[in-house]
Structure formats: C-alpha cells, structure tokens
Amino acid sequence: MVAECSVDYTGRLTAHLPRAPRLLIVKADGSVLVHSDGGSYKPLNWMAPPCTLRVALPEDDGRAQDAEDGDWVEEWTVTHGKTGDTLRVQVHEILSDTSHELGVDPGLIKDGVEAHLQALLADNMDALGDGWSLVRREYPTAIGPVDILARDPEGGCVAIEIKRRGEIDGVEQLTRYVDLLNRDPLLAPVRGVFAAQVIKPQAKTLAGDRGFDCVTLDYDELRGIDDKEARLF
Amino acid sequence: MVAECSVDYTGRLTAHLPRAPRLLIVKADGSVLVHSDGGSYKPLNWMAPPCTLRVALPEDDGRAQDAEDGDWVEEWTVTHGKTGDTLRVQVHEILSDTSHELGVDPGLIKDGVEAHLQALLADNMDALGDGWSLVRREYPTAIGPVDILARDPEGGCVAIEIKRRGEIDGVEQLTRYVDLLNRDPLLAPVRGVFAAQVIKPQAKTLAGDRGFDCVTLDYDELRGIDDKEARLF
DNA sequence: CCCTACATATCGTAC
DNA sequence: GTACGATGTGTAGGG
Structure with missing residues (x-):
C-alpha cells in the first residue's frame, strides 16, 4: 500500500514519523514495514514477527478523532507477540493498495563468506x-x-x-x-x-x-x- | 512491482535466488529491494545507492534467450556507482506494477538511545x-x-x-x-x-x-x- | 530455549 | 572524508 500516514513506535525506544506519503508493506506473517522513497534497505519503521495486526476504521471507534490525531481512514495497531512492542500506523489517505499471495521463498544461495x-x-x-x-x-x-x-x-x-x-x-x-x-x-x-x-x-x-x-x-x-x-x- | 523473478548478485560475495514470486521495490534514488512474503525487514537481496538501474526488453537484446536464463519479459541490471557490485533481476511474469512519487521524508524522531x-x-x-x-x-x-x-x-x-x-x-x-x-x-x-x-x-x-x-x-x-x-x- | 558468531549490515557522529 | 561504536541490529547454527 502507498499512503499518507503517520507512525508511532513504542518498545525498546520510542519513535515518531510525521504525516507524509510512504510505502506500507504487510507480509504474510503479519510483519509490517514502513519505507520512504530513499535510503537503503532498512525501513524507517517496522514490526518484526511474531506479531499481530489489527485494523480499526473510524466508524468502529467510539471516541471522536481529535485534532492531534488528524483525520484517518484506517488505524493499524501492530503488537509484537513476545515483547509487547507496539507500532501504530494512522493512514490518512490511500494512494494505492494491492495484495498478492507469494508463497514460501526457495531461499538464497550464497558464496564467498x-x-x-x-x-x-x-x-x-x-x-x-x-x-x-x-x-x-x-x-x-x-x-x-x-x-x-x-x-x-x-x-x-x-x-x-x-x-x-x-x-x-x-x-x-x-x-x-x-x-x-x-x-x-x-x-x-x-x-x-x-x-x-x-x-x-x-x-x-x-x-x-x-x-x-x-x-x-x-x-x-x-x-x-x-x-x-x-x-x- | 510484484513478479515472478530470479536474481543474481555479484559483489563482496555472489548470491543467487531461484525463480519465484517476489516483491520488487525501486526507490527514487535507483536503489532496488527484493522482498519475500516473510522474514523480517531485511530484503532477500538488494542494491544500495548510489546505483543505476538499466531495464532491458527481449527485443532490445541481440542474443537469443537460452534455456538456462528461461524466458523473461524484463531484465534489470543494477550497478553500484562506487564498488561496481551488480544485481541482475530477470522478471519472468509481472503480477502487479504500480509507481508513485513520494517526495523527501520528514524523517524519524527517536528517543531513548x-x-x-x-x-x-x-x-x-x-x-x-x-x-x-x-x-x-x-x-x-x-x-x-x-x-x-x-x-x-x-x-x-x-x-x-x-x-x-x-x-x-x-x-x-x-x-x-x-x-x-x-x-x-x-x-x-x-x-x-x-x-x-x-x-x-x-x-x-x-x-x-x-x-x-x-x-x-x-x-x-x-x-x-x-x-x-x-x-x- | 538461550548463547554465539557472522553480515552485501546501515546510521550517526567525532575527529 | 574516515573511523568508530551503536543498532528496536537480523539470522543461522549449536548446545
């Protein structure tokens, strides 16, 4: 998914990403990656498996959306199964959304280590x-x-x-x-x-x-x- | 892009990925990430910037596609600007292809290191x-x-x-x-x-x-x- | 399950 | 620019 989003991570440290367009990836094991359009292979923010992803819609949510959170169309809460670390992604505007089942990868063959x-x-x-x-x-x-x-x-x-x-x-x-x-x-x-x-x-x-x-x-x-x-x- | 692909890397080491469906990401700086549908945030294979991406089509290519390479619809050659490392991606079948301009990210705010x-x-x-x-x-x-x-x-x-x-x-x-x-x-x-x-x-x-x-x-x-x-x- | 050693690490900072 | 330590390091292999 490509979307305008803001992200908060709480775990070993706390981190925040202000609202901006980014690439959001959800893998088959529930892990989530938040990528910008530059930098190296490391995501700006992520959640490693084992973890669970819960998606909330505004109408699901009793509380009113306040000014601080801004208006979002989806709110993802990703919780790590062991450590309890959480990643919260507020999706403000969806620019693109596709989904595919890839199956298990045959794996990498290395040489020269x-x-x-x-x-x-x-x-x-x-x-x-x-x-x-x-x-x-x-x-x-x-x-x-x-x-x-x-x-x-x-x-x-x-x-x-x-x-x-x-x-x-x-x-x-x-x-x-x-x-x-x-x-x-x-x-x-x-x-x-x-x-x-x-x-x-x-x-x-x-x-x-x-x-x-x-x-x-x-x-x-x-x-x-x-x-x-x-x-x- | 989501596609059936096979990948070869030559640089500090050599590595090969057999043909399988994967997620291919090309960032604005030309860097390339090859992700499977599991594991953590680290790609199976990648090329870090600064690098250049060249895409070849079968008709551009004088040589016949031999049995070893299989039939591909696109061949990407990514070359690192300084080290000369190369990543070759053969795209066999495109399952999905989207493109977006994200702009520069405002960056991550960390606390607690x-x-x-x-x-x-x-x-x-x-x-x-x-x-x-x-x-x-x-x-x-x-x-x-x-x-x-x-x-x-x-x-x-x-x-x-x-x-x-x-x-x-x-x-x-x-x-x-x-x-x-x-x-x-x-x-x-x-x-x-x-x-x-x-x-x-x-x-x-x-x-x-x-x-x-x-x-x-x-x-x-x-x-x-x-x-x-x-x-x- | 914990501990150890390796890795195409990447990233920021001090000099 | 280079060197160096820190990293939400991740990952694979062995006890």
Missing part, C-alpha cells in the same frame, strides 16, 4: 610467507575451534584467527584461544596471527598490544592462486 | 551517590573513547561504561579501558563502573570478578531529575 576465506588460506599457506605449513583447520579446543593451527618456518606453533573484517572482538577471540593453547605443554609456545581482508586501526593496536601479528588477506588474489594451482592438475 | 543515557548521567552524577563529579564525557584513549571519566567522593578516578543493555561484551570493553588507563601514572588507580538500564546476570558476575561496580540506571527517573533541575532555571 568467511568459511571460503578459511579454506583458501588453508590451501595457500604460502600467502603468509615461505615455509609455513598447515596443522589443521578448525582445531578443536574447550572454548571452540581455532580457525587454523599452523607451524611457522622455525617450526613454532601458530594460532590463526580469520575474519572478513578485523575488529576488536576478533582479537579478543584470538586472545582466548592463544591463552588456552599455551597451557598445553605439547604446543607451547603458541603465537597468534590475526588475518582479515580489512583490519581496523583499533583492532591492529590491540593485536600489537597482545603480541599478535596482523595479516591482510586479498580474497581475489588467494582465489587466483588457488585457480592457478587447480589448473596444474 | 544510549547517547541520551550518557548525557543524562553526565548531567546527574548524583545518581551514583553524593560527591561524584564529571571529568569528561567520551574521554579519548588509544583504543577508543571511555563513555564517562569521573571522580568518586574520595577523589579517585573512575571509568564508567554505559550500555542500554548490560551484557558480557560491555564488561570486556570496560576491562580494556581500565587496563589502559591504569598504565597512566597520572590517573592510576582507576576503578571501573558498569552502568546500564538492565544488567544480565552473566555480565554482573563477570563485572564482579573484574572488580567493577554495577549500577542500574532508570531512564525515566534520570529524565525526571533532569526536567526538575531544568525547571529551577
């Missing part, structure tokens, strides 16, 4: 320099698997944490793994390497402070090496 | 007890700004981390700040205080373990104090 970076680096440890070798991917520990366990040219044990984007959380994660691995006398001393396509300055600072090396990975370059090797066989 | 909590607490350090004073908000450090730096009644230095919802990562954040500040002989010893509207039990336990005090903030109460003070002047 963190798991692929890990596989590519494991296949091409040379990207870290000559003489590096893979011990194993997803090396198990009590607090979760280490992305890659490797040996440097001197034979020293190295834990590698891989991220698409290197931020502080990733350095903390690597810290926990290295602390734990260094308690194992068979592995210690274990160094840490933080590898990502982009590493934020704060993360680089913290990694340096913790004694970790940082490596910037180039996905396309790694893929190129991988393809070249594949063609040799 | 972390910035407000920080401002309210900085204005009302008494909420922590008598004799507390503000040193400064957003006190800068090498790993990011500390929400509030304060002095307790005894003149001791205190770092305060404020969160809407107090969880473990907030305690970790405070830990990093306090560690760093304690290396500065002009400030040390620095205590830590974890302040939030709601503090999860896990976070409270971890904070206690790290030697931090926890404070629960009441947003409405702080706002009440603030309003009362404002009325005195």
